[in-house]
Amino acid sequence: MDDLLAARSQMAMSLAFHIIFAAVGVAMPLLMIMAEGMYIRTKKIVYRELAYRWSKGTAIIFAVGAVSGTVLSFELGLLWPTFMEHAGPLVGMPFSLEGFAFFLEAIFLGLYLYGWDKLPQKIHWLCGLMVMISGTMSGIFVVCANAWMNAPVGFDFIDGQFTNIRPWEAMFNPRWFTMTMHMTIAAYQSVAFAVAGVHAWMLLRDRNNPFHRAAIGIALVVALATSIAQPIMGDFLAKNTAANQPLKLAAMEGQFETEHRAPLRIGGMPNVDEERTNYAIEIPAALSFLAYGDFNAEVQGLKDFPRDEWPPVPIVHIAFQIMVACGFWMLGVAALGAILAWRARAVPQQRWYLWLLVVSGPLGFLAIEAGWTVTEVGRQPWVIYGFMRTADAVTPMPGLIVPFTVFSLLYFVLSVIVIYLLRRHVFQSPTTQQIHFYQAEDAGNPEKLNEESKDA
């Protein structure tokens, strides 16, 4: 493995790891304040218990997310010093704002996690709201920086130097809005499905448990809203990609020829040597319409661009297909849940539907990883699209396979421990009797409730 590949692998691995924890840190606060808000409104103890139990799992994930995010902020410099030397001032604004958002997120998370019995209920709820807002903002700022790498603006490029820098123009580059919204919705959507999946699995073992039913109810609301919003946002994003990075769009769609009435390809395997995409289901003229709103529009194909600027086409195309498939699957599952819930006037209970939720649990995270692959691999061979190649940005440091191996092992061990601990936390969910008991007691102090549930 040469050093460039090792550096790219380490960056990819670090991001792939962090993105899951970051999404949970962004989205879980919404589910927690929904549950806690339900408790404040209805005084049903099951909701407060839910918010409290969720907050414990979130605490583990947030901590790992915070430290793996720190790793990334250093890795930008450790692995790509040349990139940062030039891009630092251009992405500095979103990263500075992200610093503040993350500050607020960490402060209010501390208040939320350790303030259950120290803060008045409504103040506690407000702290949760602040975690959600600042977490979401923090994600948006980071993706703004990434959007700039895809649509670099806000400078004049003179003699290989980035001069006359305009930080706000760089931050609000042509891609910032669609990319940040797409990622934000994805975070909420993936976490909603993961939560629904976990609790559906538990509900299958303990059919009448109100704790898991309440959890699925809250998760499905978020799942439905995001599953509807995401394809709409995805369409905006695709049009934005077509306008700003036509080469990336061509790779995503496996479009080699420049043509009018370009077809939309579902599935298929791009063959770069033959310059064609095989085995795809083609819907005539649909790509022209989706990308430009006109069935006759011309879509630029890969062949229009120099071969050495192509990203790895098969990876980008297949990752894109996976992401879209997951998105439509989740839309179907959420819509089905809405119909079932509407007919029963209650959270869906059918065994087959609960199994469907279990199966769909990981799909949101899979879609995030796939979508992130599309945008990052699709940007190659550039680190700053059209201006600096990834190969020119890497550190001169030799032996980069060593840190890559060390961090891979470290993250692997962490993943195993996190999954193990979350599994234990899930299996310690309260039973139906415990919930009834708490409700009767209505002690209103979850710390105390927790001790009782340990005894029980």
Add this chain to the structure above:
Amino acid sequence: MPELSYIVAAVVVIAMMVYVLSAGADFGGGIWRLFATGPRAQLQRDRLNAAIAPIWEANHVWLILVVVLLFSCFPRAFSAIMTALHIPLAAMLVGIVMRGSAFAFESYPAGATRLQKRSGRVFAVSSAITPFLLGISAGAVASGQITINAATGIVQTNFISEWLAPFPFAIGAFLLALCAFLSAIYMTVEVRNEPELADDFRRRGLWAAVAVGVFALVSLLLAKNGAPFIYHGLARGGFAIFFQIITGLSAIIAIGALIKRRYRLARFAALAQVGLIILGWALAQFPYLVYPDLTIQNAAADPVVLKPILIALAIGSLLLLPAFYYLYRVFKAGKTLSPEPLEATVSDDK
């Protein structure tokens, strides 16, 4: 407009100072977990954990702020430091990841007692390793060994000799001692209602003070050859001497107050002492970011970049400082970690 770069540099120094004073003490807490001994060992561990738990993640963000300000406002310096010090910084990151994760695993074990115990040990060990490596990196930056090739503008480094030297290691040990010192003194205040426990931390604080003194002296002696510019900076002119005297006075007050069990005074003096040490280092190095080739001015980004970031910092602080104040008021101000009378723990829920 060179002033702008100086203002940003001042913010970086302040952020580093706050980082050492807050997160440094969190690391120190982990160090004392390693040395939790005697009849109250378990109690020491419990109180240390309770002290760190609600605030460590917020404290940790100061480091991220330093990194972000460096790469946005002093990109050349950032690039040079990150290239030359890849090895100690990457190792420090491993420490940061293990420390934070292990602490979360230990705090939320869901009854997995063996994992909890092991996480506790990993937390303690990585809490000691991380500031040591950070100190090594800081020492390497101060040493004057990281140079830039004037023709290419690229940092000249073999990735090892810049930090694998006595002076950076002395600074690593010095920072470690400072973290332990801060933590022990903070703890005396936090457990002041439990006199025996407070005495445990008082003794540890005094030992740490000795270590701080020893490593300060060693660092100073090694600086003569290992970081000559800093060495001369520390002795340069009447102002520097005056500064050393104030720092020394704070140290004496901190130790004296600790001996007399005036814990709040000791904490105040220790804060001043450690803050002044960081400030003294920054002033001794002024106007260089990375001696001898990168000054604050020649490494700074364009003023059009610095200005909006400074404005963002100012506006952000308006949100941040009240939030921090609230966090510390809820968990720290006037509170002790010791069990309180029953009335005080009843939540004002209604």
